[in-house]
């Protein structure tokens with residue numbers, strides 16, 4: 001019987017660790033392309049939901065239906081399309097971290113709590129011939145625990161909210177996680193986003209909207225027990241619809257500039 005020594009025990013344990021780590025890292029490297037494909041598919045599915053082309057939970061050929069969606073990279077400062085930059089070649093999250101591709105947001109304007117924003121963003125449209133029927137704007141910002149990523153869809157008037165929801169967040173299920181509650185999301189549909197000077201007016205109030213109040217068209221019920229997440233949602237929506245966000249782009253669409 002071979003003699004048991006501490007050195008032997010340690011070397012067997014180390015050997016097991018090395019073999020396991022090779023397995024884990026090989027799996028991570030091999031699965032990366034599949035994860036990237038699934039992420040793109042999931043994003044496309046959420047865009048189709050925001051576009052009103054499919055409903056939540058519906059099985060669909062996402063890649064086929066996504067051909068109906070027009071995507072474009074825009075310069076947020078001007079609202080103009082960025083020539084020669086295809087949406088599939090642009091990673092907005094990477095750009096937001098890159099000092100060359102992003103700008104710092106002054107703290108008093110940083111409603112979304114994101115500190116920097118990329119100069120460019122991808123926007124999505126649904127068209128009826130040459131007419132834009134719906135524009136889908138990716139938005140994000142701080143909740144209580146996490147950065148929340150969502151999509152706001154505006155109708156042809158660039159004012160009425162047609163769809164709203166998050167596709168990624170880390171808020172507490174049952175509290176801040178109620179941002180995913182279909183009944184809460186449904187409240188946003190039909191609300192007006194802007195005042196008569198095209199400043200963002202939509203807000204999440206504490207409590208319940210009084211239906212005959214003059215501002216009811218701009219108000220959404222708060223989330224009980226999750227006021228901080230709800231405030232984060234309101235702030236990030238206001239930020240992205242404002243001058244630092246998609247404001248110049250929406251102004252250009254409202255002015256009826258050629259788009260295509």
Ligand SMILES: Cc1cc2nc3c(=O)[nH]c(=O)nc-3n(C[C@H](O)[C@H](O)[C@H](O)COP(=O)(O)O)c2cc1C
Nearest residue numbers: 144171172175176177223224225226227228229230
């Ligand atoms: C474990 C734990 C998780 C919580 N998660 C959230 C959350 O995700 N979002 C949120 O706004 N508040 C969350 N809260 C509650 C907040 O601390 C805070 O009390 C709440 O936002 C206030 O909302 P209210 O004024 O509607 O009660 C959490 C509290 C606890 C103890």
